[in-house]
Amino acid sequence: MPAIELTSGVIDYTDTDADAGTGPARETVVLVHGLAFDESVWQSVVDDLRTDFRVVVPVLPLGSHRRPMRPGADLSAHDIAALLAEFLDRLDLRAVTLVQNDSGTAQLLVGDHDNRIGRLVLTSCEALDNYPPGIQGRTLHAANRIPGGLFLLLQSFRSPFLAGMQSSLGGMAKRPIPYELVRRWYGPLLSDPGSAATSPRSCAAPARTPTCAPPSGCGPSTGPPSSPGARRTA
Structure with a gap:
């Protein structure tokens, strides 16, 4: 998996065109995961889109990242959004279709860091007064x-039964979530003090009202197992 060094630290990402060489440019779709997930939450969508689009999925420092951020890195909601904008800049991605589920971080780019965004898609994510949901x-x-x-x-989350309850992850997806994915997502928080220490610290409430995302933009997901964005850390 390729990685890139940004202001707050090194992040991993996947890119379906990483080995495409100098082939014709294709429209780019950037998929953004939510809190305590990683790129794997989008895998079925990547598989469906990769034939027709360049698909890029960054692993943001939202709890399931495998590389600790630099000491003192500001990982508030708006700084995560700024990190995402820096990622788009460093890869020189243009007119991207930016897709977000769960925590709705991408909303915060609108009006501040949206020069590389052609379309913004918000699906099953937090917006406006739907916070914290459920x-x-x-x-x-x-x-x-x-x-x-x-x-x-x-x-x-160490217990498949507890993780699968309707009051836990089991209530956040239309289909049962394989427990190996639960172990993957929450493993860093449970076993890696570095990752846990550099998880978001200022996400208990939005820093300011999102500039977009009307309620009609937050419909149900038809893609991979997704969450309405319930997992936030203070």
Whole structure:
């Protein structure tokens, strides 16, 4: 998997045209995962699109990243958005179709860092007053207010039964999520202190109102197992 060094640290990414050489340029789709996910959440969509589009998926520092960010890196919601904008700049991606599910970070580029965005697609993500959404969001919000609560909540993902409950990940997808994906997504938070220490720290509330994403732009996903964006860290 290729990687690129950005201001906050090194991030991994996948690019279906990484080995395309000097072939004809194709329209680019950038898929953005949400909190405590990685590029694998989009794999079925990448497989469907790769024949007709260049598909790029960055692994953002949202909890399931495998490379710790630099000490002191600001990983608030707006700084994650700025990191995404820097990623588009460094790869010189132009007029991209930017697709976001779960945490809705891509909304924050509109009006500030949108010069490389041709289209913005928001699917099954947080927007406006839908924050934090659902029982999962309320549970996480409550856990953040109790000392050690977030640690105990994360331990539940060690159990396939607990992770699959409707009040947990099982209630966030139309189809059962394979437990090997749960282990992949939450492994860094459970076993890698470096990744856990450089997960988002300022996502309990938006820094300011999103500049787009009306309710009609947040319909149900028909792609891979996705979350409505419940997992936020204080």
